Amino acid sequence: MSTIALHVNRRAVELSAEPRTSLADFVRDKLDLTGTHLGCEHGVCGACTVLLDGVPARSCITYAAACEGADVTTIEGLDEDEVTTELRAAFTREHALQCGYCTPGMLVSARDLVLRLPDADERRIRVGLSGNLCRCTGYVGIVRAVQSVIEARRARNVAPLADGGRTVLGPAGSGRAESGRYDPQPAHTVAAPASESVARGTIPDFTPATVLDQRFTLPHAPAKVFAMFDDIAGIAACLPGVSLRSPPRPERVEGSIRVKLGPIAAAFEGAARVERDPATLSGRIVGIGTDPRSRSATQGEIRYRLLPLDGGAATAVELSIGYTLTGMLAQVGRPGLVRDLAKRLVADFAANLDRRMSGLTPESATQAELSFWSIASDVLRARLARIFGNRSGAG
Incomplete structure (x- = not known):
């Protein structure tokens, strides 16, 4: 066994490994970075490709010991x-x-x-x-x-x-000598981990991987609803699992959201910024967060627009929800299920918002975490009811 010291995804690592250990086995078995896949193990299929001092390299035919002092970036290190x-x-x-x-x-x-x-x-x-x-x-x-x-x-x-x-x-890997460490920051391509970005106050724009459109109505005037959307703490109280860590400001809202997916529990810590346009009764919320335990990261964007109904006595809220989720939790999402879950969550949010604007306590105020499986079970029951309802109607 020999001790190998290198940097993996901007983190200093010093671990023991056999001299014959490949870099792919090193990051998978020693660091649990299983996004690096092993296919042919002969350097042919490319599934194991990582960045070695910024250069794409086949990690299955690269000895970990040969990377002493190098900077390695796996697919997990490119989350941001x-x-x-x-x-x-x-x-x-x-x-x-x-x-x-x-x-x-x-x-x-x-x-x-x-x-x-x-x-x-x-x-x-x-x-x-x-x-x-x-x-x-x-x-x-x-x-x-x-x-x-x-x-x-x-x-x-x-x-x-x-x-x-x-x-x-x-x-690949030759840049680890006196020339200095590989640092992608000058190229403006690799951002720091989300937690570091949040600490510095940077909440970047992004292109969402998935965008969902939702709409709900509230029996309140648009001006009143728009004013409510300016109450960041009040809006957070209407969202299950959300808590704020400090007094919110439009340019920076720090908080967390707790999510439970069966045996997987995650607590995303992050921050968001809020933008509002009173002239069009519209706004935008952009956020970023990470969960170190599941090694998952998310970026989210919510765009909203308020439209008057019933001569201004009620309001239609149009939402465009965009997000990018990476890491372990991204593996459990399916587009159809996510759409149904989003529809249910928006309905719960709308109900809580209506209760709060009517002077009542939102039902989710005491809910400590967002349990997707409890919501998913309701979605599944609704789907089964639709299926069997259609069959009985056809008979």
Whole structure:
């Protein structure tokens, strides 16, 4: 056994391992970073691709001991990365993944292409991804996803970086010597972990991977509802599992939300900023949070607009809910179930909001955590009722 010291996802690591231990086995078995997948274990399929001093490398054929002093970034370390966030949304939009086994390595390689290529040249993208094999998709959606991100970034005048921002010549990992540690910050591509971003006060904009539209009505005038939305503490009291850590300000709201998914319990700590437009009775809430226990991170955006009903006696609240969830908790979400859960949660929020505006105590005020399984059971019962109702009606 030998002691190996390196940096993994911006964290100093010093652990013992056999000299023959691969970097892939090291991050999976020693650090529980199982987003790095093992496929062929011969450096052919690309599922194990990670960043070694900022350069994509095959971790299954790289000895961990050979990475002494290097900086390693796995797919988990790119949770808050600007380019990877855009790629995740594009992969979802273009149906660029099915089983998902190749996806972590594919994203790492695609990110390198987005940084380097001057334009969305299909041939160069296919050549650049030729070292990442996918048995499911036929690559068409993957290529389209990468093209769309390159096109969008170039349209925003984000210029390509020469050699992907690399400053050291040589093989992957050679940048760990006197040239200094690999730091992606100058390239403005990898953000600090969400908890660090929150501590610094940075709540970034982002492109949501999933967007859900919801609508509900309240028997109160739009002006009264808009004023209520300015009561951040009151709104938080209407949301199950939400608690504030300090007096809220529009530019910064710090708090947490407790979520329980069966045996998985998570407590997302984070912050948000609130934007309001009185002229259009609309607003936007942007937040970011992390749960260290499940190694999950989330970014969320809620856009709302208030419309008068019944001559101004009532209000229609239109919501656009966008979010990106990464880590363990992202594996339990399915689009259909998430839509049903969102519908139920919005209904509960609307009911609590109505009660509070009517001078009553919201029913969720004493609820310590948000239990998705209790809500999911109600959703499942409703679905079964619809199915059997349709069958009995057909008979």
